[in-house]
């Protein structure tokens with residue numbers, strides 16, 4: 001039963017997610033898995049990244065289709081015949097070729113890696129499977145390690161999209177965050193990036209910092225909108241235990257971030273972005289001119305995430321090893337230990353957590369649709385689960401009714417979607433919807449499980 005349901009749900013899209021674990025300096029707010037480099041043997045690290053990418057790609061069942069010239073186009077055409085519309089995110093057909101549509105170099109600070117390392121990992125991916133020329137290849141870049149010439153070298157290595165950690169356009173805030181760049185550096189990097197990767201540059205802007213006020217933050221956003229490209233991510237500061245900022249707030253040397261002000265910044269920021277033509281497609285992500293990130297999208301399509309590198313997280317079905325259950329996989333955190341494991345076993349997976357069947361229906365029908373907010377929910381849902389309508393699922397739910405009355409959720413003959421106001425509190429909406437969905441999923445008879 002599980003195999004059938006999973007075969008149906010899992011998208012053919014594989015998204016390698018290589019991590020570069022080093023940073024120039026620890027930012028005061030960050031609790032990601034990162035290390036300050038001390039005599040890093042980059043050639044050895046590169047070999048390990050390549051080895052682990054090859055192992056995980058093989059385990060995930062992705063492989064190269066050797067069909068000759070034009071084969072990729074043939075595969076795509078065959079998929080369309082099987083019911084997948086080109087450009088549609090609906091990917092529930094059982095006839096879906098495993099393929100890589102995006103690679104995302106994250107970290108840490110991957111712009112500190114040499115372009116040669118990035119090229120080697122991409123080469124490993126391209127050897128293992130078909131990597132179409134239009135695949136999205138993103139690199140997270142910090143302004144101080146992303147001069148124009150370095151960015152150009154990353155472009156030559158195969159990167160075609162940048163995500164710039166700008167964080168703020170206020171020097172005092174950047175200092176508070178422990179960043180190594182100034183507002184001027186950030187704007188200069190942004191300009192260079194857009195020259196080299198027009199239409200494919202994203203920026204991260206933080207909000208809700210200690211003592212930050214709504215007006216000045218909105219002015220930063222406006223300034224950014226005068227020069228940014230088509231993708232913006234807004235991140236509300238999360239005060240993480242173990243960080244310098246957490247200690248400073250705890251000791252009273254900095255005021256605690258004000259959640260009311262942060263909520264106001266977020267709401268006003270969304271409106272400003274909407275006014276500027278951006279469409280919100282996730283809690284933090286905004287895009288215009290169709291510049292949505294394929295990598296972000298893969299998650300909501302229940303695609304296969306292959307976390308490669310120290311501390312990387314992934315989620316995939318190890319089909320290449322005969323697996324049927326989607327797993328969360330966490331790689332060993334510390335780079336030297338991770339490298340030893342990769343050299344011994346071909347990968348440094350520290351933990352494998354089988355994801356229950358109950359988790360499976362969630363990303364595709366609920367999270368995905370809510371994040372993209374289309375109207376065709378009922379129609380797509382019917383393809384996914386013909387035995388159970390959306391009304392069966394949510395129509396009688398008291399919680400859903402309340403959310404509708406509050407204007408956060410809309411349920412009608414066209415489907416289920418969240419309103420503009422609802423999108424702002426998506427996480428809490430999803431909690432309610434997921435618990436209802438899981439309840440209904442458990443009550444299904446096995447005969448109602450779609451066959452894939």
Ligand SMILES: C[S@@+](CC[C@H](N)C(=O)[O-])C[C@H]1O[C@@H](n2cnc3c(N)ncnc32)[C@H](O)[C@@H]1O
Nearest residue numbers: 029030032107108109140165204235236237238
């Ligand atoms: C892990 S960082 C990696 C990117 C790159 N190293 C940088 O700093 O720009 C990705 C993004 O996560 C966000 N981030 C990291 N820690 C955060 C925190 N505690 N609260 C909110 N956002 C955070 C930052 O905006 C950052 O750009």
Ligand code: SF4
Nearest residue numbers: 023026027030107108
């Ligand atoms: S550069 Fe990025 S990953 Fe590194 S410490 Fe700063 S926020 Fe974290």
